[in-house]
Amino acid sequence: MKTVLNMEERKEMYRCPSCKETKSASEFHKSSRIKRGLQYYCKPCINRMSETRRQQRIKNGPTVIRDSKVCAKCKTKKPISQFGIYRSAADGHVSYCKPCWVAITQKAQAKQRRI
Numbered sequence: 001m002k003t004v005l006n007m008e009e010r011k012e013m014y015r016c017p018s019c020k021e022t023k024s025a026s027e028f029h030k031s032s033r034i035k036r037g038l039q040y041y042c043k044p045c046i047n048r049m050s051e052t053r054r055q056q057r058i059k060n061g062p063t064v065i066r067d068s069k070v071c072a073k074c075k076t077k078k079p080i081s082q083f084g085i086y087r088s089a090a091d092g093h094v095s096y097c098k099p100c101w102v103a104i105t106q107k108a109q110a111k112q113r114r115i
Contacts, residue, residue, distance in 0.1 A: 014038065018045040057087055064091040073100040 012025040018041050028038040029046060039046060070077050072095040083093040084101060094101060 016040070016042040016045055018042070018049070054087070061092070066091050066093075069093060071095075071097040071100055073097075073104070 013022050014025060014028060014036075015022045016028075021042070023042050025038060027042045027044075028040075029043060030037060031039045034040065041049070066080050068077055068079050069083055069091065071083075074097065076097070078097050080091075080093060082097045082099075083095075084098060085092060086094045089095070096104060
């Protein structure tokens with residue numbers, strides 16, 4: 001059964017370049033970087049691509065092996081054990097040392113409580 005779309009509904013339909021399906025705007029994540037305000041790929045395709053990348057990173061391990069790292073906040077060189085695990089990063093660790101990360105999260109939590 002073929003459904004007839006009115007002009008408003010037709011305007012809000014977009015084609016995903018991955019699955020080649022035309023879907024409604026609600027099937028795409030929002031994006032402030034793209035002029036139309038929506039991602040180019042639909043939500044299921046983005047989720048599938050993200051999961052594939054994540055599995056590949058887990059399988060391959062970190063691309064950079066380090067024994068020490070410089071904290072992005074306090075700018076001090078510390079042993080890698082002072083940094084939390086973050087699989088998405090190239091070296092597999094967070095950019096901030098644990099003490100700085102605690103301070104950052106406490107500040108954010110305090111801000112949330114005030115809201």
